[in-house]
Amino acid sequence: KAGVTQTPRYLIKTRGQQVTLSCSPISGHRSVSWYQQTPGQGLQFLFEYFSETQRNKGNFPGRFSGRQFSNSRSEMNVSTLELGDSALYLCASSLGRGALNEQFFGPGTRLTVL
Amino acid sequence: GNSVTQMEGPVTLSEEAFLTINCTYTATGYPSLFWYVQYPGEGLQLLLKATKADDKGSNKGFEATYRKETTSFHLEKGSVQVSDSAVYFCALRNSGGGADGLTFGKGTHLIIQP
Numbered sequence: 001k002a003g004v005t006q007t008p009r010y011l012i013k014t015r016g017q018q019v020t021l022s023c024s025p026i027s028g029h030r031s032v033s034w035y036q037q038t039p040g041q042g043l044q045f046l047f048e049y050f051s052e053t054q055r056n057k058g059n060f061p062g063r064f065s066g067r068q069f070s071n072s073r074s075e076m077n078v079s080t081l082e083l084g085d086s087a088l089y090l091c092a093s094s095l096g097r098g099a100l101n102e103q104f105f106g107p108g109t110r111l112t113v114l
Numbered sequence: 115g116n117s118v119t120q121m122e123g124p125v126t127l128s129e130e131a132f133l134t135i136n137c138t139y140t141a142t143g144y145p146s147l148f149w150y151v152q153y154p155g156e157g158l159q160l161l162l163k164a165t166k167a168d169d170k171g172s173n174k175g176f177e178a179t180y181r182k183e184t185t186s187f188h189l190e191k192g193s194v195q196v197s198d199s200a201v202y203f204c205a206l207r208n209s210g211g212g213a214d215g216l217t218f219g220k221g222t223h224l225i226i227q228p
Binding site for chain 1: 145146150155156157158159160163165203205207208209214215216217218219220221
């Protein structure tokens with residue numbers, strides 16, 4: 001069974017631009033969560049989508065948004081990029097919601113903002 | 115709110131040494147506890163988990179016991195190998211279907227020397 005895939009793997013943008021990252025969950029998984037990983041702040045939860053609805057959101061500004069499609073694929077968007085948005089963005093999928101459902105992580109998208 | 119504290123390292127050990135990585139947490143309710151491992155250039159992989167007090171999670175020679183009285187979930191391995199070199203993250207997630215995302219510690223960089 002294929003794992004979680006994320007595209008693109010690497011991305012370079014300039015301040016003020018916007019970016020869209022994509023995540024394809026494991027087949028049959030309906031929950032997709034996004035995390036940001038930086039050297040300073042570590043791993044932080046961005047949001048979770050289930051059945052095309054955002055279910056939970058971490059403490060991030062409104063510039064960070066996402067959506068989920070009917071096939072469970074998810075995208076996240078960051079508008080008006082700032083230097084501090086440079087990070088590894090990880091997507092995780094699980095069969096369902098809640099702590100008892102193991103989250104499987106993708107390899108991440110490395111975003112660099114210049 | 116939730117938080118996880120772990121030693122950041124780097125922790126350098128010789129092959130076949132005993133490993134302990136300390137992890138303590140603060141949480142409301144009764145969270146599930148996890149250890150994730152991240153190898154260079156890869157996403158996170160679940161190493162082990164425990165969902166209630168006194169549970170012991172184990173995998174690949176690693177063990178951790180959910181200690182509610184000390185709010186701890188220390189990772190141990192009796193004899194480490196060079197291939198165990200990676201970054202290890204302790205994490206928690208509130209139980210229940212409406213759970214929010216994983217809360218991670220800062221990660222411990224483990225280096226095993228031959």
